Amino acid sequence: xxxxxxxxxxxxxxxxxxxxxxxxxxxxxxxxxxxxxxxxxxxxxxxxxxxxxxxxxxxxxxxxxxxxxxxxxxxxxxxxxxxxxxxxxxxxxxxxxxxxxxxxxxxxxxxxxxxxxxxxxxxxxxxxxxxxxxxxxxxxxxxxxxxxxxxxxxxxxxxxxxxxxxxxxxxxxxxxxxxxxxxxxxxxxxxxxxxxxxxxxxxxxxxxxxxxxxxxxxxxxxxxxxxxxxxxxxxxxxxxxxxxxxxxxxxxxxxxxxxxxxxxxxxxxxxxxxxxxxxxxxxxxxxxxxxxxxxxxxxxxxxxxxxxxxxxxxxxxxxxxxxxxxxxxxxxxxxxxxxxxx
Amino acid sequence: xxxxxxxxxxxxxxxxxxxxxxxxxxxxxxxxxxxxxxxxxxxxxxxxxxxxxxxxxxxxxxxxxxxxxxxxxxxxxxxxxxxxxxxxxxxxxxxxxxxxxxxxxxxxxxxxxxxxxxxxxxxxxxxxxxxxxxxxxxxxxxxxxxxxxxxxxxxxxxxxxxxxxxxxxxxxxxxxxxxxxxxxxxxxxxxxxxxxxxxxxxxxxxxxxxxxxxxxxxxxxxxxxxxxxxxxxxxxxxxxxxxxxxxxxxxxxxxxxxxxxxxxxxxxxxxxxxxxxxxxxxxxxxxxxxxxxxxxxxxxxxxxxxxxxxxxxxxxxxxxxxxxxxxxxxxxxxxxxxxxxx
DNA sequence: GTGAATATCCAAAGCGCTTTGGTTAGCTTC
DNA sequence: GAAGCTAACCAAAGCGCTTTGGATATTCAC
Numbered sequence: 001x002x003x004x005x006x007x008x009x010x011x012x013x014x015x016x017x018x019x020x021x022x023x024x025x026x027x028x029x030x031x032x033x034x035x036x037x038x039x040x041x042x043x044x045x046x047x048x049x050x051x052x053x054x055x056x057x058x059x060x061x062x063x064x065x066x067x068x069x070x071x072x073x074x075x076x077x078x079x080x081x082x083x084x085x086x087x088x089x090x091x092x093x094x095x096x097x098x099x100x101x102x103x104x105x106x107x108x109x110x111x112x113x114x115x116x117x118x119x120x121x122x123x124x125x126x127x128x129x130x131x132x133x134x135x136x137x138x139x140x141x142x143x144x145x146x147x148x149x150x151x152x153x154x155x156x157x158x159x160x161x162x163x164x165x166x167x168x169x170x171x172x173x174x175x176x177x178x179x180x181x182x183x184x185x186x187x188x189x190x191x192x193x194x195x196x197x198x199x200x201x202x203x204x205x206x207x208x209x210x211x212x213x214x215x216x217x218x219x220x221x222x223x224x225x226x227x228x229x230x231x232x233x234x235x236x237x238x239x240x241x242x243x244x245x246x247x248x249x250x251x252x253x254x255x256x257x258x259x260x261x262x263x264x265x266x267x268x269x270x271x272x273x274x275x276x277x278x279x280x281x282x283x284x285x286x287x288x289x290x291x292x293x294x295x296x297x298x299x300x301x302x303x304x305x306x307x308x309x310x311x312x313x314x315x316x317x318x319x320x321x322x323x324x325x326x327x328x329x330x331x332x333x334x335x336x337x338x339x340x341x342x
Numbered sequence: 343x344x345x346x347x348x349x350x351x352x353x354x355x356x357x358x359x360x361x362x363x364x365x366x367x368x369x370x371x372x373x374x375x376x377x378x379x380x381x382x383x384x385x386x387x388x389x390x391x392x393x394x395x396x397x398x399x400x401x402x403x404x405x406x407x408x409x410x411x412x413x414x415x416x417x418x419x420x421x422x423x424x425x426x427x428x429x430x431x432x433x434x435x436x437x438x439x440x441x442x443x444x445x446x447x448x449x450x451x452x453x454x455x456x457x458x459x460x461x462x463x464x465x466x467x468x469x470x471x472x473x474x475x476x477x478x479x480x481x482x483x484x485x486x487x488x489x490x491x492x493x494x495x496x497x498x499x500x501x502x503x504x505x506x507x508x509x510x511x512x513x514x515x516x517x518x519x520x521x522x523x524x525x526x527x528x529x530x531x532x533x534x535x536x537x538x539x540x541x542x543x544x545x546x547x548x549x550x551x552x553x554x555x556x557x558x559x560x561x562x563x564x565x566x567x568x569x570x571x572x573x574x575x576x577x578x579x580x581x582x583x584x585x586x587x588x589x590x591x592x593x594x595x596x597x598x599x600x601x602x603x604x605x606x607x608x609x610x611x612x613x614x615x616x617x618x619x620x621x622x623x624x625x626x627x628x629x630x631x632x633x634x635x636x637x638x639x640x641x642x643x644x645x646x647x648x649x650x651x652x653x654x655x656x657x658x659x660x661x662x663x664x665x666x667x668x669x670x671x672x673x674x675x676x677x678x679x680x681x682x683x684x
Numbered sequence: 685g686t687g688a689a690t691a692t693c694c695a696a697a698g699c700g701c702t703t704t705g706g707t708t709a710g711c712t713t714c
Numbered sequence: 715g716a717a718g719c720t721a722a723c724c725a726a727a728g729c730g731c732t733t734t735g736g737a738t739a740t741t742c743a744c
Binding site (some may be wrong): 013014019055082 | 725
């Protein structure tokens with residue numbers, strides 16, 4: 001059923017039917033009711049292409065995810081963020097356009113999305129410290145919100161981030177308060193903005209207690225289980241850490257594996273604190289959590305970031321928006337006092 | 343830059359410019375070169391809405407994901423499937439439209455996607471045994487491919503699936519060959535088609551050896567870590583299993599936690615086999631895998647399913663397509679002979 | 685040299701909406 | 715009862731492309 005047929009059927013012009021459905025005041029209440037009823041009955045909904053061609057609005061938001069070329073890996077956090085954002089879009093009548101792209105031609109995809117007018121705005125995922133995408137999108141004139149921050153960027157832009165620095169500062173303090181002095185950092189890739197900030201927090205906390213950072217206690221790579229395992233195993237063999245700070249639940253699992261493989265008990269011989277993105281499949285509804293963690297729901301972040309972006313799309317001149325979320329430090333079974341004499 | 347300006351700048355008609363760019367033969371090679379060069383120089387690409395309004399093709403594929411209302415959980419498998427599919431779309435010039443939807447108004451979303459002509463085809467995720475979506479989509483006349491199968495469906499439809507039945511049949515046999523007799527199944531939700539098939543495989547293997555299935559050794563729920571833990575703990579306390587079959591790596595981690603909490607050693611006292619979707623962040627490049635698993639890359643499944651759908655979109659009358667992938671049984675450190683005297 | 689075939693280009697219609705700029709009829713107002 | 719409003723409707727333009735159905739010039743066959 002198209003507008004033409006529907007209006008013919010009703011004996012009205014296309015104009016009137018269109019305006020009736022779009023809530024204009026220059027159509028009588030009686031007619032509107034008739035039109036709405038007929039539209040419902042015939043399951044009429046305007047062709048989205050025609051509509052957005054006429055209005056200029058695509059009613060869609062783009063998400064571009066780069067799949068790490070090294071491991072062909074998709075960050076598991078991504079799915080939850082998307083789910084959160086998707087809820088917001090659905091409620092607002094927007095759609096989500098997803099582009100999966102190899103790292104090398106990211107710019108091309110952004111440009112394409114903009115110039116073919118497929119989306120009204122974009123979410124930028126996985127920002128690096130000096131990510132060129134912010135400048136690119138500013139040039140393209142497309143509203144966008146960064147999930148995370150781009151520290152090297154000097155001009156204002158919109159972002160939503162977790163206070164990674166403070167989260168890792170506090171986590172480190174927490175371990176220090178337990179008497180740990182040899183705390184290892186099993187971080188994400190440190191060209192990523194969030195990982196850099198976490199390292200800052202870690203180093204900052206050590207510094208305030210006058211503890212020197214040891215390169216042998218710091219690793220950085222893509223947050224897989226195997227990386228956590230490998231890094232922790234090497235450190236346990238060579239640098240005698242009594243505690244670990246892991247960048248994700250996944251890598252924390254690897255750390256734990258290395259700890260147990262060495263015959264050590266997590267929470268007694270070795271403590272582990274991890275960042276936890278509150279992914280559904282890892283959270284226990286009631287029980288005491290396994291891992292002590294700095295926790296922040298990435299799904300909620302998705303909801304909020306999407307909301308910010310929609311605001312921005314609807315009122316572009318209102319300027320950039322920022323929002324900083326705080327992670328909660330939740331205590332689980334993976335931490336305890338530093339072993340005596342360590 | 344729009345077509346109108348570009349053609350004015352070139353002193354050609356919009357027709358000729360359009361046809362030059364779309365590779366028609368009725369434009370001279372010289373002109374085509376001029377046009378292509380100018381398009382490149384001015385970064386011209388046709389407005390996608392206008393184009394798809396004119397051609398009738400949306401050049402987009404829809405993916406609808408239901409977020410489990412119970413746990414607000416997104417299946418982690420989903421991200422990898424999407425990534426695989428996304429690669430295929432990118433190569434073919436298609437886009438991906440993602441809808442996140444609460445279970446209750448799935449039908450509305452499908453109908454909407456179809457009638458507003460936002461997509462040329464759909465991938466159906468997470469099919470249930472008697473999923474009504476197949477019939478709905480057939481009615482709507484929109485090409486679609488199911489990731490998985492819908493066993494209750496009698497008419498032909500397109501799908502791509504892993505041979506879940508055989509995978510779990512073989513996994514069970516593998517454990518039986520090791521002398522295990524009390525094998526527990528920690529399955530996914532058994533209204534889901536894949537979970538039902540896995541149970542079939544498990545029961546089938548037991549039956550061929552004349553072993554009676556025990557309800558106390560079978561659990562079924564959403565595949566979280568905590569569920570794996572809870573189910574395994576209960577079974578270990580009450581039903582003395584010597585081996586577990588887990589539905590996903592995530593729940594296998596929970597099973598393992600329960601095993602170790604009881605002071606048992608995985609691979610010696612208790613064996614675990616899991617299904618492994620080959621997600622990037624859990625796979626170790628070289629090392630011996632921790633878990634013995636029936637392995638099948640869900641990312642590859644995404645690539646293939648997307649390819650099937652694009653074929654279908656481009657040649658709709660060629661009828662339904664099916665493809666069954668076999669999982670590989672990879673042996674890790676989590677399995678061994680049944681303990682003596684068990 | 686002529687009719688037919690071929691190569692190259694283009695005007696205009698059409699995709700299905702929204703929006704602009706009316707028109708018409710009925711009511712007020714004084 | 716004429717001017718001015720208001721309420722309710724509509725024709726046509728426009729969004730930016732593709733495609734149809736020519737038109738014109740050139741080449742070819744004989």
